[in-house]
Amino acid sequence: MKPVMLSLFVAVALSAAQGKQTFTGVVTDEMCPLGTHSHMKMGPTDAECTKACVMSHDAKYMLFDGKSAYFLSDQKTPEKFAAQKVRVTGSLDAKTMTIHVESIAAAATK
Numbered sequence: 508m509k510p511v512m513l514s515l516f517v518a519v520a521l522s523a524a525q526g527k528q529t530f531t532g533v534v535t536d537e538m539c540p541l542g543t544h545s546h547m548k549m550g551p552t553d554a555e556c557t558k559a560c561v562m563s564h565d566a567k568y569m570l571f572d573g574k575s576a577y578f579l580s581d582q583k584t585p586e587k588f589a590a591q592k593v594r595v596t597g598s599l600d601a602k603t604m605t606i607h608v609e610s611i612a613a614a615a616t617k
Contacts (some may be wrong), residue, residue, distance in 0.1 A: 509554075527597065528598065529594055531595075532574070533570070534579075535570075536560040537555045537560075538567040540569055543573040554590035561586070567579070568589075580608050584608070588613065
């Protein structure tokens with residue numbers, strides 16, 4: 508591999524790795540982006556309300572970290588974590604407030 512190509516490859520790999528972050532928050536939906544479901548009442552629990560908003564209102568799953576709400580690029584995995592605290596690994600597109608999800612896992616609770 509030529510030095511110029513190798514340098515370009517390394518630069519691209521490093522920039523991609525630098526964009527990867529871990530976010531912690533609660534899986535919610537864009538109808539209730541702050542994680543409070545009291546005004547929607549689409550089910551007896553926050554988890555059921557979240558799932559109902561996504562299914563019935565074509566809302567998107569989001570992650571609320573206590574300050575900001577982020578759209579999640581993966582719209583299948585969050586369903587099993589609805590209204591739960593999770594760790595999301597991925598890169599943030601600040602312009603669209605979307606986390607490009609690599610993984611989602613339950614967060615440790617204290």
